[in-house]
Amino acid sequence: MSVKIRLMRVGRKKVDKYRIVVADVESPRDxxxxxxxxxxxxxxxxxxxxxxxxxxxxxxxxxxVPTLKVRSLLKKQGILAKFNQAKRLQSA
Numbered sequence: 001m002s003v004k005i006r007l008m009r010v011g012r013k014k015v016d017k018y019r020i021v022v023a024d025v026e027s028p029r030d031x032x033x034x035x036x037x038x039x040x041x042x043x044x045x046x047x048x049x050x051x052x053x054x055x056x057x058x059x060x061x062x063x064x065v066p067t068l069k070v071r072s073l074l075k076k077q078g079i080l081a082k083f084n085q086a087k088r089l090q091s092a
Contacts, residue, residue, distance in 0.1 A: 002024070002025045002065075003022055003023065003024055003025065003034060003059070003062075003063070003064045003065075004022070004023060004024075004025055004064060004065050004066070004067060005020065005021070005022050005037070005056070005059060005060075005064050005065070005066040005067070005070050005074075006020075006021065006023060006029075006066070006067045006070055007019070007020060007021075007029075007040065007067070007069060007070060008020075008021045008023070008029060008030055008033060009029065009030055010030075015043065016041075016042050016043055017039070017040075017041050017043075018039065018040045018041075018042075019036050019038070019039050019040075020036070020037050020038040020039060020040060020051055020070060020073070021033035021034070021035065021036050021037065022034045022035045022037060022059050022064055035055065035059070037051060037052045037055045037056055037059070038050050038051035038052055038056070040073060049073055049076060049077060051073065051074065051077050051079060053077070053079050053082075056074065056079050057079065057082065057083055057086070060079075060083045061083070061086075
């Protein structure tokens with residue numbers, strides 16, 4: 001099973017809110033997911049990003065691939081840097 005960390009749209013029309021979920025590659029955007037690891041509300045000023053760092057690092061270590069937008073959110077939160085640093089320490 002191949003998994004991705006991606007955004008799942010929730011909320012009403014024209015009010016963008018997203019959950020950050022771990023889902024199978026073949027499941028639809030708003031369909032089944034494995035785990036909900038956070039949320040992203042882009043319309044708030046400033047935008048609200050909340051990601052469970054421990055679970056995100058766990059899924060990244062298991063080979064989950066983040067989408068481009070989720071990758072940028074992980075980078076903003078500093079989670080991607082921690083993952084890359086841990087990966088470098090393991091290989092050394």
